[in-house]
Amino acid sequence: MASSDPVYLRVVEDLRRQIIDSTLPPGAPIPSRVQLTQRYGVGETAARHALRVLAQEGLIVGRVGAGHYVRERPVLMPLQRSRLHDQQTAFTADMQAQGRHASWDWRSELVEAPPEIARRLKLREWEQVMRTRFVLRGDGRPLQLATSYEPAEFSRGQALPAEGSNGRKGLAARMAAAGMPITTASEEVYIRVPRPEESDRLELPSGTHVLHLERTHWSGDRPVETSDIIVPGDKFRLCYNIPVASA
Known part of the structure; x- marks a missing residue:
């Protein structure tokens, strides 16, 4: 990743990879914003933006009061x-x-x-x-x-x-x-x-x-x-x- 890329993309790229290769399987919890800031050394704004991008991509879903989870893979x-x-x-x-x-x-x-x-x-x-x-x-x-x-x-x-x-x-x-x-x-x-x-x-x-x-x-x-x-x-x-x- 180019050094000029926004810092939140580093979080997005790593979580996306884990979801795609099933390191984070369907239904698995996603680290909270606080945990993301500690794990990746980014600010809370970057962590919030990363979660928003993954939700927009349809990879994770938010549950009120329960954080984010890897989205179940539907049977079409x-x-x-x-x-x-x-x-x-x-x-x-x-x-x-x-x-x-x-x-x-x-x-x-x-x-x-x-x-x-x-x-x-x-x-x-x-x-x-x-x-x-x-x-x-x-x-x-x-x-x-x-x-x-x-x-x-x-x-x-x-x-x-x-x-x-x-x-x-x-x-x-x-x-x-x-x-x-x-x-x-x-x-x-x-x-x-x-x-x-x-x-x-x-x-x-x-x-x-x-x-x-x-x-x-x-x-x-x-x-x-x-x-x-x-x-x-x-x-x-x-x-x-x-x-x-x-x-």
Whole structure:
């Protein structure tokens, strides 16, 4: 480490190494700030900063009145991404495969399409879309957030079902009824830091990143629905089945 590096990085680097090589196994206590200042010869500010960095990296967690501990290494649950099902149907199948009960809340409303959503749906900016927000749960715990957008023309003349009810038809059925059968879906995935409201709604520990899936359903060359699906990075791994054409 370069001599010009902040002194707290010396503490971070050593504790990080011990956590990664299991010298400090999951659940092990991390030295207190006072102990860190004595062990590494740094000030209390540097010790506090080192603990903050390790928590932001997701390596340690703080417990009120009990100090910091090495974070448990989660067993990642699979999410199958090869199906053209509705979000709720796919989520239910994944939860059932893991012996969990799936449930969700949702709310639909007509809104003006933000620029990015208008681009994905090939609409004019601020043209009306139907926005539906979901919170999906496994055994009562929030595990996914999803926000779906559809061109408003597919909802005209249809009464909105009661919020959170089971009266909402699936995406494939709605598009087929509108004469726009779904033919394919595309998906882009990236990792990012969660927004504060996402952390709150998903009850994420400090330092947890999320997987952000941008999924768009197409009817021919027209996008008919696009969704932002937010998945906790410490709970799931994405599983894709890729068909290969025979020679």
